[in-house]
Amino acid sequence: MIYCEKCVYPMTAAQLEITDGICSACRSAERLISITKEEWSHREEIFGDLVKSLASENGSNYDCLIPVSGGKDSFYQAHLMTEKYNLKPLLVTYHGNNYLPEGDFNRDLMRHAFDADHLVFGPSVSTLKKLNRVGFKVMGDMNWHAHCGINTYPIQIAMMMKIPMVIWGETFWDISGMFSPDDFVEFSARTRHEHALRGYEWYDLIGQEGLVEKDFMWAKYPDDQEILNAGVRGLCIGNYFNWDPNVQTEIIREKYGWKGSDKEFQRTYRKMSNLDDRYENGAHDLLKFIKFGYGRGSDHASKDIRTGYMTREEGIEMVRKYDHVVSDDLDYWLKYVEMSEEEFWSTADTFRDPRVWWIKNGEWWKDNIWGGSSAYGRVHLTDEQMQKYLREGS
């Protein structure tokens, strides 16, 4: 396995391109760090001009729409738009029924903290349970519904209410380096479709588990002409403001009473990420490890290495400690969707990337970033399914 020499990402990380030993995410981050104070204030000016041109002119509508989960990023987005720009936002939440108690608290706090109008929408729980199962079986992702809801419902509302400015938080380059901070990339239907939704739309899932079109009213993305008519644009404030979650978390904690998690997650050392979704740091992320051999330990350590909070050696320890952990929320999820553990593993195993995993003595093996290779649990595949994972000499 090839790893980035700066962070701890393996070459199998989603969308990652490693050139001359350094990955695309590190390259984007290098550029980000090199942005001077003067350049940031220039970027802020650009954003200010955009806000002026897009905010409601005659005061007859909301100035902007902010898709919020109640997480630290949501608070920071709302903080900027209300405090700095004095705008009237509409907060919109997709509620996928995955909230942790701390997440519930933070989400409901937003209406009070920002004295804002807040629309919370959630599909029926029976539909959600079906979509959890279908997403898992079709693409190894029980949270497809959440990615779809977050990336669709707010745009539907923006269209319906003719709110031209949708304010997103971080940009995609932070995770995989798809874009550079100089690209000023905006929200697009293609990124939504290909990356958030993994190329699957609502109509691809019709018929499974008895799902019908009526179950997906919130999942239908408007077409180009409708978007152009309403003039909706999705801006990422990460392009215009220096985005350091470790700093921003402190601001929103102090000013608005946002709460992190009291207890440690089992699959990462960070306490402030993904409270809006119990599986994002848990079973959902475990599936990423199953597929591509890396998890939240790698994600968070890589980010913290790039911003200088951690050395690569410390990062590798985080990978060793967290990436492979099977977290308790998996049991919670299996009960939620009424699935046996055996069915989970025999499905999950089919998604393993043969560049990462091989089978030896009935166990899954992979290389380790700290050297050598180890076994990571029993194989749950048929003999035929196992064929592509058998390596010569193993």
Added chain:
Amino acid sequence: MKKKRVIPVLLHKEGWLVQSKNFSEYKRLGNAQKAVQRLSEWDSDELIYLDISKTESYTTHRSDTAAPEYDDLSDLLREVSKVARMPITIGGGIKTLYDIEVRLRAGADKISLNRAAIADPSLISSASREFGRQCIVVSIDYDEYGTERHLRVNNKNGTIGNPRSTLDWLLKVEELGAGEILLNSASRDGMKSGYDISFLAKVSEALNIPVIACGGAGKWEHLAEVLTETNVDAVAAANIFHFQDQSVYLARRYLASKGLPVRPPSIQTKKRIN
């Protein structure tokens, strides 16, 4: 007045659609077919699709997405052609007349020659005779050194500058029977600093065949500059069309608003992507 074309360039590298900077830094954007479908829906005049892979790989190794995996270039081209409603020029890895035939059969409307033409210029004339001048584009990458323009020649270890004059090569290429020129400043690749206006103006005066300008687009104003200040037939760009939805529409809307002779912007959504 003859319409000026606005042409998105897609770069394909080892199974992924990529952004490129300086011919050396790449960022993976996703799947080719989806991108082509979107460019089609935004009613692009044409599409240039360049395969810059170092190894022959057409898979993204993703078992967890709906993105199709391709066996080889022909397979990919056939799939891409299904969603394309504009003419496609395909380039990259073409060394022989047979390579050209394979691509034209799989759905390409034109092909573009680059390195192979430098190694063996007679390929241009034989390809032009065999398949017709109109479908042979010669793609030319060059580096800028002050006022000089050095043709870029690839060797085994990567790319090196070559003091061979780009203008001499352009004139030779025209004489050999190229139908069109894709002229790309490697020095401006991914830099967002604007096109090489002075050289483009000079070249478009010196040649009789159509010239497509490429390299340096950072905002729509840069495209307008090329069409205002030079006589090229088309303006092409790669990265910039990935940063915003309806980008091709927005580009032509901007250019039309400046009174430039482009086709009016339109949306051609046949199959809803929602």
